[in-house]
Amino acid sequence: MTDVVLAPRNAFVGVFVVWGVAFAASIAVGVFVPEAWRVSWMLVVFGALVLLSFAVQLWYGSAQGFIFRVACSVMGALLLTGIIAVGFGLAALIPA
Template sequence: MSEPALAPRNALGGVVIVWVAALIAALAIGIFVPEEWRVQWLLVGFGAAVLLSFALQLGYAQTKGFTFRVAASAIGALLLLGVVSAAFGLAALIPA
C-alpha cells in the first residue's frame, strides 16, 4: 500500500509572485532607466520573469498543470510589462 499524498501547496501563489515581480521590475525600469534604453531593459525584465516562473513552478514539484502555470505566469508578466511600458510611453508624450 502506498502512503496517502499530503495536501499539495497552492501553486497559484507562484503565478502571483511572478506577476508582482514583473510589475515591480517594470516600474523600476520605467523610473530609473533612460527612455532610449527602456525597451531593452523591459526585455531583460521579461526574461527574468520567465526564469522566475520556471524556478518557482519547479520548486512546487507538481507535474499536473505545470505548463499552464508557467504559461499563465509568463503571459501575465508580458501583459503587465506591456501595460506599464505603454503608460510610460504615453506619459513621455505629455510635454513637461
C-alpha cells in the same frame, strides 16, 4: 502506489509571485532607466521573468498542470510589463 497529500500547497501562489515581481520590476525600469533604454531593459526584465517563472514552478515540484501554470505566469507577466510600458511610453509623449 502514490502518496496521499493531505494539505497540498496552492499551485497558483507562484503565478502571483511572478506577477508581483513583474509589476515591481517594470515600475523600477520605468522610474530608474532613461527613456532611450527603457524598451531594452523591459525586454531584459521579461526574459528574467520567464526564467523566474520556470524556476518557481519547478520549485513547487508538481508535474500536474506545470505547463498551464508556467503559461499563466508568463502571459500575466507579459501583459503587466506591456501595459506598464505603454503607460510610460504615453507619459513620455507629454511635454514637460
